[in-house]
Amino acid sequence: MKLDEAKILIGDDSALARKQLKDVIAQFGGSTFVEAKNGQEAIDMFKAEKPDVVFLDIVMPIKDGIAAVKEIIEVDPNAVIIIVSSVGTQGQLRNAIEAGAKDFVQKPLNVEQIEKILMNHFERS
Numbered sequence: 001m002k003l004d005e006a007k008i009l010i011g012d013d014s015a016l017a018r019k020q021l022k023d024v025i026a027q028f029g030g031s032t033f034v035e036a037k038n039g040q041e042a043i044d045m046f047k048a049e050k051p052d053v054v055f056l057d058i059v060m061p062i063k064d065g066i067a068a069v070k071e072i073i074e075v076d077p078n079a080v081i082i083i084v085s086s087v088g089t090q091g092q093l094r095n096a097i098e099a100g101a102k103d104f105v106q107k108p109l110n111v112e113q114i115e116k117i118l119m120n121h122f123e124r125s
Contacts, residue, residue: 001052003122004029009051011035011042011068012084013060017107021055021084024114039063043071046079053121055105058085058092066095073100080121084109 008030010018018035025033034049036042040062046054054072058065065083072079083096086107093104103117 001122002029003118004031006030006052006122007032007034007049009034009036009042009045009049009054011037011039011045011054011060011065012057013037014057017057017084020109021114024109024111025118027111028115028118030118037061039065039068042068043075046072047075050076053080053082055082055084056101058083058096059087066092066099069096069099069101082117 008025010021010033012018022033034045034051036045038061042054042056043063056065056068065085069081072081079100081101082103082105083101084105084107096104105113105117
């Protein structure tokens with residue numbers, strides 16, 4: 001699948017963080033986004049929208065990113081979930097990967113790292 005054909009879910013309690021990530025992904029061709037402002041909303045949006053890739057913060061209200069990863073993987077074991085967080089402890093990263101996340105991006109966002117992740121999961125347009 002090409003990035004410009006993908007539906008991308010961004011789950012983060014910060015509107016600014018969601019916008020920054022959308023802007024970076026859009027540079028590489030992403031154009032269809034759905035957003036969630038907490039972990040439960042991310043789970044609900046995943047079920048309703050069936051996105052091709054999910055970017056999730058770890059620290060969010062209602063349900064954190066790790067809990068959201070676990071529930072999304074229960075719905076779709078093949079879901080592509082990328083954790084995006086400023087609290088990148090080894091323990092949390094390990095928990096996220098064990099829960100089913102495919103990758104991890106440290107905040108503040110690194111454009112080259114986002115590009116690499118996108119190119120690993122999508123064909124070039």
